Amino acid sequence: MSAPLLDVKGLSVRIAGTSRDLVADVSFTLHPGETLCVVGESGCGKSLTALSLMGLLASPPLSVTGGEALFDGRDLLQMPLDQLQALRGDRMAMIFQEPMTSLNPALRVGDQIAESVQRHQGVSAKAARARALEMLRRVGIPAPESRLDAYPHNLSGGMRQRVMIAMALANDPALLLADEPTTALDVTIQAQILALMRDLQAQSGSAMILITHDLGVVAEMADKVAVMYAGRIVEFGTVAQIFEDPQHPYTIGLMSSMPTLGQRVARLVTIPGVVPQASQMPPGCRFASRCPFANASCAKTPDMTEVATGHRVACWQVPLEAGIDQRVSA
Ligand SMILES: Nc1ncnc2c1ncn2[C@@H]1O[C@H](COP(=O)(O)OP(=O)(O)OP(=O)(O)O)[C@@H](O)[C@H]1O
Ligand SMILES: [Mg+2]
Numbered sequence: 001m002s003a004p005l006l007d008v009k010g011l012s013v014r015i016a017g018t019s020r021d022l023v024a025d026v027s028f029t030l031h032p033g034e035t036l037c038v039v040g041e042s043g044c045g046k047s048l049t050a051l052s053l054m055g056l057l058a059s060p061p062l063s064v065t066g067g068e069a070l071f072d073g074r075d076l077l078q079m080p081l082d083q084l085q086a087l088r089g090d091r092m093a094m095i096f097q098e099p100m101t102s103l104n105p106a107l108r109v110g111d112q113i114a115e116s117v118q119r120h121q122g123v124s125a126k127a128a129r130a131r132a133l134e135m136l137r138r139v140g141i142p143a144p145e146s147r148l149d150a151y152p153h154n155l156s157g158g159m160r161q162r163v164m165i166a167m168a169l170a171n172d173p174a175l176l177l178a179d180e181p182t183t184a185l186d187v188t189i190q191a192q193i194l195a196l197m198r199d200l201q202a203q204s205g206s207a208m209i210l211i212t213h214d215l216g217v218v219a220e221m222a223d224k225v226a227v228m229y230a231g232r233i234v235e236f237g238t239v240a241q242i243f244e245d246p247q248h249p250y251t252i253g254l255m256s257s258m259p260t261l262g263q264r265v266a267r268l269v270t271i272p273g274v275v276p277q278a279s280q281m282p283p284g285c286r287f288a289s290r291c292p293f294a295n296a297s298c299a300k301t302p303d304m305t306e307v308a309t310g311h312r313v314a315c316w317q318v319p320l321e322a323g324i325d326q327r328v329s330a
Contacts, residue, residue: 004029005174005207006053010067011077013048013231016060020281023048024231026067027304030224032174035201035208037218037239039254040228041275046211049228050177052077053209054094055084071175090120093168097180099160102167103152109163110136110148113170120171135166139196158189165193169200176201176208183213194221215254219243224310227251230275230286233304237311247313249291249320285316293317 006029013023023045030036038046051057052064053076069076071092076084088094096102104112113132118125129148136144139162152160161181168176178197182190194217201208210221218225218239225242227235227250235248246252273290276282285302288294295317302314 005032006030007070012066014065022231030207033205034223036224037222038211038226044228045231089116090171092175093173095168095178095181097183099164108149113167117170135170139166172204176206179211235313241311247318248315250287
């Protein structure tokens with residue numbers, strides 16, 4: 001297999017004045033062209049993981065306290081700000097849930113895209129504007145010539161999201177990080193945007209980290225899946241391994257929350273109990289208080305063990321005894 005594009009090892013993030021990691025020992029690799037979906041309940045550290053890689057943590061109070069993230073062989077977590085800024089919007093780009101996070105309300109959308117193209121590719125203003133127009137067309141904006149001079153507030157939410165994608169992809173990034181890119185949109189637009197992202201990714205060969213709550217989106221988009229719980233990856237595998245052979249009790253709970261055939265949207269709400277507060281993170285397995293299989297051994301943090309090629313689980317109780325599905329979903 002080719003060398004990974006991104007190799008994250010032991011990434012940890014902490015908030016000043018505390019001793020518990022909000023992101024704890026997160027490790028994964030991503031190869032060119034692959035899509036990794038990161039799933040898990042609200043507050044489990046998905047966004048902080050992505051923001052750490054982009055060098056966009058709110059620091060202080062947050063900071064990376066350990067690990068490395070090799071991108072093209074260079075550690076993003078140690079990179080000087082000027083080098084990171086040169087990478088952002090160029091070799092790597094991020095799409096947010098709320099387009100106004102990355103769009104400037106005071107600039108025409110064509111100028112925003114063109115400015116990014118000019119900055120990173122050093123082309124003429126005319127060539128950059130032509131690229132902006134091409135990108136607006138590629139993301140399916142109707143009458144793109146006239147939209148070049150629109151301001152973000154002139155556009156609908158779905159159109160703004162398309163503009164943000166156009167901007168993110170304008171310089172053909174090798175890595176795209178997308179944090180809940182369609183959650184704020186209605187279901188029809190959401191499906192269109194996801195299809196668009198898949199097409200553009202297939203054309204450009206870029207890798208993607210897609211953060212989502214929605215297991216329907218995971219099933220549709222992912223090659224690999226990282227399941228996070230309270231700051232840790234508890235299970236990692238291919239989409240088939242995670243959906244057809246989930247091993248961690250939390251993942252099994254998530255899968256049993258999938259709606260029956262025909263319904264697309266699945267929300268991660270059916271496991272009893274709540275995620276521990278960052279300030280009260282238990283030592284050992286962070287899922288133990290909600291886990292029907294927990295015993296005394298769970299007071300120690302579980303090692304990640306490989307249960308099949310590329311399929312890793314952090315649980316002392318794996319392999320679980322028969323009848324697990326009934327116990328988790330009861
Ligand atoms: N700037 C911050 N200061 C303090 N705590 C923060 C900050 N940002 C995030 N956190 C905390 O870190 C934890 C992880 O947050 P994160 O935003 O990564 O969660 P998430 O998995 O993206 O959740 P969601 O699905 O709701 O977007 C949460 O407990 C959150 O409250
Ligand atoms: Mg988030």
